[in-house]
Amino acid sequence: MTHPHASIDWGPPLLRIARGAIAEKLGMAASPVPTAGWLEEPAATFVTLHRLGQLRGCMGTLEPRRPLGEDVAENARQAAFHDPRFPPLARSEFTDLRVEVSLLSDLEPLPFNSQAHLLTLLRPEEDGLVLEWQGLRGAFLPQVWDQLPEPADFLAHLKRKAGLPMAFWDDGIRIARFTVTRFHEEAEVGSPG
Known part of the structure; x- marks a missing residue:
């Protein structure tokens, strides 16, 4: 998508x-x-x-x-x-x-009934996520999966980015997902990354 x-x-x-x-x-x-x-x-x-x-x-x-x-x-x-x-x-x-x-892509609200349920819905390396809770907001591009390949770690760091404790959970948390089309310059020969 x-x-x-x-x-x-x-x-x-x-x-x-x-x-x-x-x-x-x-x-x-x-x-x-x-x-x-x-x-x-x-x-x-x-x-x-x-x-x-x-x-x-x-x-x-x-x-x-x-x-x-x-x-x-x-x-x-x-x-x-x-x-x-x-x-x-x-x-x-x-x-x-x-x-x-x-x-x-457009943001797609992700319905879930618990943190455990949410973790089963995440698509590593594909989903970017936006987390919102009571005016706080954090977003990760799908590229962040390269550093945080485990869904639980990805979500914990996203909470921290939104200004929440990493272990925080509240049923009022809202999540939306998106995907990206990436375009990048080629690295010069001999240079890292």
Whole structure:
């Protein structure tokens, strides 16, 4: 259940938009922004940045709020300069940067009757999750399964991301799932990740 209209051809233009938005903010030359009808369709995306094999920023939107091209550009700038876990990206880091764009499917509410039941419904490596409880919210992209392959660990860390204790449970917790179509730049030969 990935984005209903996503095409493999979308990757290069989306990655060019993301990298260009970061370059422009750094005062560097950016390639012209691609134009296509599908870039005008509302979409939800995340932009993830890696540098030398390490996470360097990740920001995004969970619901379609603006055109796809705009969403990617804005999320790229947010990931590079406003992810609270990292200092703003320096110009010297730009050449080592690897960009990944995740195009999200619609959120699908996941009904369950207990935490044990919820754990049986999760699809490792496929599901991204959004957890909500009394105004607190946390989200993990499906890529997080690479670090947390066990459903119980994935859920516990998601609770922590939402600001809850890892062992917390309340029947008022709401979960929605989504999938992503991923596009990423190839790493240079000889560089990690």
